[in-house]
Amino acid sequence: MFKILILSFLIIVSSIETKAQKIEGKDSTDVNEMLSGVMNRLDIYNTKWLTIGVQHDFISSTFGLQISNGYDERPLIHFEDFSEDFVFKLQGNTDFNKDYSYGISAGWKYPRYLSLLAVEFYKYNYPTRDFDFINFNISAETFIKNTGIIAKLKLGYHDLNNENNIGLELGLSNIFIYQKLYAGLTTGYYFDYFTYSAFIKSFVYKKLVGIEFGYENIDKYDFLKAGLTFTFKR
Structure with a gap:
């Protein structure tokens, strides 16, 4: 036995x-x-996202809509839960009278040595503020090793009230609470003027409901925005 x-x-x-x-x-x-x-390591996972949001610019008194596949939410979603390499965002704003703006951002995740390579185009037509503006830029982002910090370099072309300028912008953002909150600062120089911007982005309920706040200065023009977003798996 x-x-x-x-x-x-x-x-x-x-x-x-x-x-x-x-x-x-x-x-x-x-x-x-x-x-x-x-x-492809992302072939193991197949999670795709859809974000729909509303926003308000307190200074310009405009309201807007945005739709994306998680463009701004990327740093708050683990890479294994984000299967799409191509990311985009469409947005538009209006005061329901004369002022309006629209824009598109599109990028490719994880090209060599980078976390994102993107192009953006924005058009503002705000006659009530004497602000006619076109912004076209190419940007590159990368994570700083062993930190939650993202460094961003942007080469841009501006047409501000029929005055053309080319400039450079540098930005840093940081993930303060993992998969919950991140924020960033950017400054740029376009020969005739400087630009500044800051933002805070956070999920307040799971990965479903988010809030965002942003400030931007272009020459003598200021913009202060707040938004509410809803992110879904699709």
Whole structure:
């Protein structure tokens, strides 16, 4: 009886070791495929997002809508839960009279050495504030290693009241509460004037309801915005 128990024990141990080796081999193959680029690590996950939001500019007295696939929410969502490489945001604002603006942002996540490479276009037509503005820019973002800080470099073209300028902007943002809150600051120089901006973005209820606050200064023009967003899995 004792010999039978010993033999059974050895058979079980041998079976466990064989399964462990198979699992280890599979994991090693998966890792090698990821590193070689044969298999995209995001193929394991397939979570896509849709964000719909409203916003208000207190200074310009405009109201707006925005829609994206999680463009601004990216830093608050774990990369394994964000399967799309292409990200975008569309937005528009109006005072329901003469003033209006619209814009589009589109980017590609994780190109080489970067966390995002993006292009943006914004058009403002605010005759009540004597503000006619076009902003076209290309930006690159990267995480600073071992921190929650994101560094951003932006090369932009401005047409401000029919005056053309090319400039450079530098920004830093930080994740203060993991998957909950991040904020950032940006400053730029366009030869004839400086630009400044600051923002706070946070999820206040799970990954569903978010709030955002932003301030921007372009030459002598100020903008102060607040927004409410709803983010869904799709």
